[in-house]
Amino acid sequence: MTKVNARILIVDDDPDILLAAKMFLRKYFHIVHTEKNPAHIPDLLRNETYDVILLDMNFSRDANSGKEGFYWLNKILEIDPAAIVIFITGYGDVELAVQGIKEGATHFILKPWDNQKLLATIEASLKIRVSKVELENLRSTNKLLVADQDHVFSNIIGQSKAMERVLKTVEKVAKTDANVLILGENGTGKEVIARAIHRASPRKDNMFINVDLGAITESLFESELFGYKKGAFTDAREDRAGRFEAANHGTLFLDEIGNLLPGLQSKLLSVLQSRKVVRLGSHKEIPVDVRLICATNMPLYEMVKENKFRQDLLYRINTVEITIPPLRERVEDIEPLLNHFLEIYTKKYKMPQKRIGPGTLKRLQMHSWPGNVRELQHAVERAVILSEGNMLEPQDFFMNEVPESTNEIFPVNMNLEETEKMLIRKVVDKHGGNISRAAKELGLTRASLYRRIEKYGL
Incomplete structure (x- = not known):
């Protein structure tokens, strides 16, 4: 006979009841615990999870009213809302047992019980337990997700x-x-x-x-x-x-x-x-x-x-x-990202389709984008909202203005390569990505400038 992997707790102040129930049920279930004192219930439930709890309705100090049984029923459900409680009661307390079901008990069994009926009642209760646990987990998870919405992301855009x-x-x-x-x-x-x-x-x-x-x-x-x-x-x-x-x-x-x-x-x-x-x-x-x-x-x-x-x-x-590489190292992805965000925000703000001019694209591709794709996304959204025409220009993206003179003072702690990299970026930005003009101002050939742009990952 295969035992069911379930934990059963029996709480009754009658040691004969506890012994009889344990001897019978341990043939069918892996773990059967007994407890004579109901005051130990909170500690038991804080340290162990029980699939079914058999609870006497009346204990010695409250022999007839059933109030003590109701009290411990409520305590159990406070600790574990998914708990399955089966009342143990005498023939004269059937009416109280029915009231107990209204207050949260799952079933009741009568003393002296028929073993097969007891077993069938516990097996039926185990199925209810599974459903209650799933429901409680779902409720708890849903509450968590209200504050943690799963945002929808588009497919990854990247051809580099x-x-x-x-x-x-x-x-x-x-x-x-x-x-x-x-x-x-x-x-x-x-x-x-x-x-x-x-x-x-x-x-x-x-x-x-x-x-x-x-x-x-x-x-x-x-x-x-x-x-x-x-x-x-x-x-x-x-x-x-x-x-x-x-x-x-x-x-x-x-x-x-x-x-x-x-x-x-x-x-x-x-x-x-x-x-x-x-x-x-x-x-x-x-x-x-x-x-x-x-x-x-x-x-x-x-x-x-x-x-x-x-x-x-x-x-x-x-x-x-x-x-994940920064955007400045995947310049080929800037154009498809721009088009993607343009489509999103023109639809969102109900505006006519806008386009990026060739000069603007070069300017955006030369920008360092310290905030990467997120910065690009925000820049496109601002440009869509604030631009007046359907062709977006560099000024629509509020790019940092480049000084007219390149003879500005660079930080003293920069080495030669860092200084050259900053100078090239600023001059290329100044000319809106026009490589010919930037090369002329820097005193370089176009090929030499391209080699440096590739070297510094600009």
Whole structure:
């Protein structure tokens, strides 16, 4: 006979009842615990999860009214809203037992019980338990998602060789459950890549949960990531799943992981190693199955050398590492990105289609874009809103004005190459991307200027 993998708790002040129930039920269920004193119920439930609880309606100090049974029923449901409680009652208390069902009990059984009826009642209750747990998890997850909407991102736009290499890696790693670390400057599209991995993975039908670790304070870290029980702290008015639970069977994206304080790094590492979380205010370990993707713009390897980031955590999160190139190193992608954003914002603001002039495109391609794709996107949105014509000019993008004279003073700590790079960028910007004019002012041939532009990644 195969035992059912379920946990049963029996609470009754009659030791004969406890012994008889345990001897019978342990033949059918893996774990059967008994408890004589109902005052121990809260501690039992905080340290263990029970699938079914058999609860006596009347204890010795309150032999007939059933009030004590109702009291402990309410306590159980406060601790575990998905708890399944079966009242144990005598023939004379059937009316009270029916009232108990109205107040949250699932079934009641009469003393002395028929063993087969008891077994059938518990088996039926286990099915209800599964449904209640799923419902509670869904409610908790939905509440979490109200504040964490899953934004819709368009397909990745990139035709440069640098982005082709990134996309090939994404395609390979997406098919696996390997942890991924995404590196790149601000605005390069780290979250877009993370979502692309999720959408192409076997977990695509489950949740993608995004956590901005840079926006979570140290005091909220555990409650946000691991969840909490009702009463764990002042504002904990109900049980709530953390981000790990919400992402169960899906993908958890930890953005800005480089901002995580050393003390919190060890807590995260512990969960990643055990694949179990413990909600604040509880001692129960909850298994979690998540695919982890992390991202940062910070130099993690340098931080490891400086003891600012745990080396064992770095090894844990970067089974596969993806570095997204900055926009200045994928100039070929600027034009398709421009067209993409133009289409989005002309539709959004109900404006006629706008175009980018050849001179404007060259100017935009020569810009360094310190904010990368995000900066380009915002620049296009502003240009669409504020431009007066259908042909967008450099001034529509509010590009920084280039001084008329190139004889300005450069920082004294710059070396020759840095000075040359800055000078070339400024002169090319000044002439709106016109290479012939820039080369003439710099005293170079067009070929020489092109070689320097390629050398400095301008």
